[in-house]
Amino acid sequence: MTVSGKQLLLEAALRLTANNRNLKSLGIRELAREAGLNPNTFYRHFSDIDDLGLAAIDQLAARLRQPLRHLRREAACRAEEASHADGPELFGVSLGRGRKVCHQTVVLFFDFVADNPQAIMLGVRELQGPSAVLRKALHLMISGLATDMAEDIIELELLPKRVDPQAIEQVARLITRNLLQMSLDYINQPEQRDSIRALAEEQVVMLFTGAMVLHEAGQLKLPV
Amino acid sequence: MTVSGKQLLLEAALRLTANNRNLKSLGIRELAREAGLNPNTFYRHFSDIDDLGLAAIDQLAARLRQPLRHLRREAACRAEEASHADGPELFGVSLGRGRKVCHQTVVLFFDFVADNPQAIMLGVRELQGPSAVLRKALHLMISGLATDMAEDIIELELLPKRVDPQAIEQVARLITRNLLQMSLDYINQPEQRDSIRALAEEQVVMLFTGAMVLHEAGQLKLPV
The missing domain is CATH 1.10.357.10 (Tetracycline Repressor, domain 2)
Structure with missing residues (x-):
């Protein structure tokens, strides 16, 4: 099974926030880069960072x-x-x-x-x-x-x-x-x-x- | 009574960290500026940021x-x-x-x-x-x-x-x-x-x- 783009983004957010950061401080480009995806992909799955947090x-x-x-x-x-x-x-x-x-x-x-x-x-x-x-x-x-x-x-x-x-x-x-x-x-x-x-x-x-x-x-x- | 430089620095650190930041993320220049002091003053009172935290x-x-x-x-x-x-x-x-x-x-x-x-x-x-x-x-x-x-x-x-x-x-x-x-x-x-x-x-x-x-x-x- 391949991991979905949505799941890749969720896991990227967990990795990036592991070091004491709040979700709010994440940029969408930064998240996409960490997930190995194109920034546009983000909006296919989430409307904004809070939506990803939910x-x-x-x-x-x-x-x-x-x-x-x-x-x-x-x-x-x-x-x-x-x-x-x-x-x-x-x-x-x-x-x-x-x-x-x-x-x-x-x-x-x-x-x-x-x-x-x-x-x-x-x-x-x-x-x-x-x-x-x-x-x-x-x-x-x-x-x-x-x-x-x-x-x-x-x-x-x-x-x-x-x-x-x-x-x-x-x-x-x-x-x-x-x-x-x-x-x-x-x-x-x-x-x-x-x-x-x-x-x-x-x-x-x-x-x-x-x-x-x-x-x-x-x-x-x-x-x- | 005038507030000491030490106390001014402590209070500046409390203000700067109030918005979800760790002490470690503070720069000594930033702290001194917030306290309205010269950066050199810091070292008269503390050896480093951990020392101020203590x-x-x-x-x-x-x-x-x-x-x-x-x-x-x-x-x-x-x-x-x-x-x-x-x-x-x-x-x-x-x-x-x-x-x-x-x-x-x-x-x-x-x-x-x-x-x-x-x-x-x-x-x-x-x-x-x-x-x-x-x-x-x-x-x-x-x-x-x-x-x-x-x-x-x-x-x-x-x-x-x-x-x-x-x-x-x-x-x-x-x-x-x-x-x-x-x-x-x-x-x-x-x-x-x-x-x-x-x-x-x-x-x-x-x-x-x-x-x-x-x-x-x-x-x-x-x-x-």
Whole structure:
């Protein structure tokens, strides 16, 4: 299969922005040259640089969302089949089962980060970048990932049914942001990868455990 | 009092990097011009750009650390004097007292962010920037803030005495990183400030509550 001009341009943009540049700073000639294409080709695929950025974000989201959902379901089933004697229960849910799902999801996420460092760096950088269009698209991507996580948690009963779904989604959004941020450390500090991943996993477990306990005590105060 | 040449150069660097640039990209002539000084003046105060970056980080740390410590002590005392009927206890510590200290500390932190946006942006950007010297200095600053937070929590007995001090410090470091990161949203989304601050506060409460509950269940697994 030959790589399409569109894909060549997307990959050229990832390479050019890998060194701390925002997409906005790229020229269309520069992009085409890096992709080995004629500058006119650009406009066959994209209307402008933001349009290319949106395609890059769509691709990132598509590559992340489905595999994460699929894995969470699989991991929950496998944990179900495994020994039920894996750790204590808290408010009727098994800590061990939640942790197993969390562990495998976090591993999958950071494997993706290691395989796609430039796409992740572009996403995290543009979250605070100059383009409002791209910032909005990234917030939507994060919300989408968070909605998936919340839905899976509720469906797989990883938290007590009493916990407010909206609260679960808010915590999931916070976690998604934090994981994206930690992925920069993961990329830039290869010698620390194991401990960054372990800390990320524990962060997820601490946040959901804390949210659950505070909710049960009537003390969870998330902004509406 | 006249502002020193050193301070003029530091402030010029903050202005020039405010628009998404790394310190490394600044020229010494450019800096001097922005500061309204002769280029030679630069070398009277700094050996190179990294040296200026270190001074900026030192100044940021100095302005943050002492006020945060002072306020935590004050807030804990005030919460002590107030009604003891403020919410439930968890493992022998008052949730309400911890939350009050957390609330006031988070407010102080974000007020500092609102007053010093350029210094904060420089710090967060250089955490992933090209200079290893500055990255290291920033990690030290974060560790310092985390050590302060952990010491205060232990001294003020905001968590049960049984919880491992090293675990408290690790959670404190995670929180410090997350707060710095959220401060970019706080700067860039002025219309969202109340909810960003409320979410930041709840994040701190959730993380420490989760850490405490997991610790008590023998299930806290932070990387060593």
